[in-house]
Amino acid sequence: MLKNQDHRVAVAPMMDWTDRHCRFFHRQLTGRALLYTEMVVADAVIHGARERLLGFDDVEHPVALQLGGSDPAKLAEAARIGEAFGYDEINLNVGCPSDRVQSGTFGACLMKTPVLVAECVAAMKAAVKIPVTVKCRIGVDDQDPEPALDTLADGVLAAGADALWVHARKAWLEGLSPKENREIPPLDYERVYRLKARKPNEFIGINGGIQSLGEVSAHLGHVDGAMLGRAAYHTPGILTGVDAAFYGEAVAAFDYAALIDAMGGYAARHIERGGRLGHITRHMVGLFHGLPGARRFRQILSTDANKPGAGPEVLKNAFAAINFAAAEAEAA
Template sequence: MEKAGNSHICASRLFAVAPMIDWTDRHCRFFHRQLTGGALLYTEMIVADAVIHGDRERLLGFDRSEHPVALQLGGSDPEKLAEAAEIGAGFGYDEINLNVGCPSDRVQSGTFGACLMKTPGVVAAGVAAMKARVSLPVTVKCRIGVDDQDTETALDALADAAWSAGADALWVHARKAWLQGLSPRENREIPPLDYNRVYRLKQANPDRFIGINGGIVSLDEAAAHLAHVDGVMLGRAAYQNPAILAGVDALLEGGERAPVDYALLIETMAAYAERHIASGGRLSHVTRHMIGLFHGFDGARRYRQILSSKATKPGAGAEVLREAFSAVDLGTRRDAA
């Protein structure tokens, strides 16, 4: 599937799984990669200070099978963002993304995330500093505005600032963020979606890569958005019903969706979990991302119960995952389980 504008970066950005704090860690990304080879995967947002001063292997380490994978950074200090981006490049990430959309209290106290919608010049300075330090694509993920901003002028100002600094792509969550009065969860659900605002931004900037995010729950919806923008990003829908990702490659390549070899998938994840446990980890670090895998299949509820009750116990091994899988009837699929 070809898209106009910035063609050298489009191939790996037609479909992406959104960065989600506490969810898209390395184990989640390894699991998602077993379901799709073509989607661009993102880390959780990692604060630049943590990258610079923290346990880098724990924060940034990933399995090379995760490629293409992007590192999302949080911060507002250009020099710190540049240093963190350079560290991320050294770890082998394919892209550096700046978070200009998270509305949590933690990022507000650090005056970054969605707060940066109010200061496009700060975004430009951060992007420019990272572009000067790394040869990777540097991208921005933002909202259409915050609080009482006029989304027509606010989004244009942010986009123009990012592109003037050399940003390679802009991902837009098609909602405002309210910095006071709404929790991060409410900010993902209550502000109304305005996909047309993102479409208008693309129409005005045909040679720029613009991707859309927010409230997209199916690949049919994703395909519809791709008629208007360059890329589409799914978040919670892909996490809570990960089997949806098995259709991404067919969407991107225009072919038939291949059936999932669930037995092979479970064995691959069991082997991965065993390696993680051997290095000092716990089974639940891996399996917590797999809870929704069999949504719609007979036995899915029992599968979830086994993982939820047994995988969290000290000393739990990969046999728990195999036991949970044995409860699933792959020949019987229902609308709910």
């Protein structure tokens, strides 16, 4: 079991969003929250371009690699590769409802085969020394979430899973798009709370629709961990309060100028390696959500950062649009 205090707050794995640039950015905002990669398919890890798929900056720690797959041997091999790359945790995706995932017989459809999921966990646990965790839904399609989640949880925890993160919605594999599956099935936090009550000695974390640090705090009264997903991506400034609120760090005014300098230096290194500024700034457009000048900040990053030859100076120009004095005056 994970130490409750270590991973009590996490940023959820999000396809097309939580790439290495996003994680580097988020790590500037919180030094303690657990970060997750996008899901990477086990076959791609074994046979693909590993540095491109798995490479990350040391500053990202603690960082977990999320794998997709349903073959225990392949997942074990991919987990070994991830451990060798330096990841702090390996997570198995049993929650993604996309068509591509279903066609590969992994993701949320694995809720229907809990014995196989347990076999995958056991194989991964035998292959690595770092924690192996699972992220799932409360059920899929017409499953009753009471027995479905209990059966899945019992199996993976008995197989040695160090934590179970539960997205507190069903996934509908027929009739709903992946986007709709993140919004339409109703949230059922109480179902996850009941699982934790039944498994008091296991790490149970919750995910789904959590919008604020206040909501994180409320959930932590019932479970061991809480994951911020789209709220952390669209309004990343909320992450600046995580370390003080949940890890005992001293409360201090966040140094946004230092953040922009750090991201500018990171961007310069990325550009030197052949990358583009837009690869990084696309994750930053919501940073100053709600502050005077935020609209102009977004405009500059959405346009100038994607022009040929754009460099770190674009970040500084965008940052200059933020009127902190006006924000302080409004708050007074």
